[in-house]
Amino acid sequence: YGDGICCGQGTGSYTVTVNGLTVASGGQYNFTESTFFMVPPVAFDAGITAINLDPYIVIGSNTISGTLKNFGITTITSVDVDYSINNGTPVTATLTGLNIVSQNTYTYTHPTPWVSTASGNYTVKVWTKNINGNTDLAAVNDTSVVTTATAYRSIQRIPLIEEFTS
Numbered sequence: 001y002g003d004g005i006c007c008g009q010g011t012g013s014y015t016v017t018v019n020g021l022t023v024a025s026g027g028q029y030n031f032t033e034s035t036f037f038m039v040p041p042v043a044f045d046a047g048i049t050a051i052n053l054d055p056y057i058v059i060g061s062n063t064i065s066g067t068l069k070n071f072g073i074t075t076i077t078s079v080d081v082d083y084s085i086n087n088g089t090p091v092t093a094t095l096t097g098l099n100i101v102s103q104n105t106y107t108y109t110h111p112t113p114w115v116s117t118a119s120g121n122y123t124v125k126v127w128t129k130n131i132n133g134n135t136d137l138a139a140v141n142d143t144s145v146v147t148t149a150t151a152y153r154s155i156q157r158i159p160l161i162e163e164f165t166s
Helices: none
Strands: 012-017 021-026 045-050 056-058 059-061 066-068 079-085 091-095 105-110 114-116 120-131 144-149
Touching: 045 120, 045 144, 079 114
Parallel strands: 056 144
Antiparallel strands: 012 021, 045 066, 059 114, 066 105, 079 091, 079 120, 120 144
16 A cells, blocks of 8 residues: 555554664555664664765755664764765764764764865765774675766746736
């Protein structure tokens, strides 16, 4: 029916627990839902689950932001978030003072914006590393990639209203 296991056809939900730790839960989704988790969960594991960047942007300063998730069992207090444009030189930021408990997410904003200087298509890759000063123990979920295109400028459209009388 396209409403998961709840809603239009009744109430329902699911919870996946590993050694007392909830690693996935839900109930309302379209036709499928997929969640990454490790069995058994590892101590240090984080990954980028979303990059908030429009598919079309104007040349200039662009904020790199999105969502990262703690897939591990240890609370994250610091993590490096890196990004690169077209597989170029990584730009690293160390985020500190965090309190991301296991299986929770955090909305990040990279402090160094990407300054695009030319029109074209770009691949933006963002990844995590150095969790609380430790190596990420499951690198398979660290990275997300989006593509975007830049334009020299955007043109504001002005509505034109014509009225005809006879």
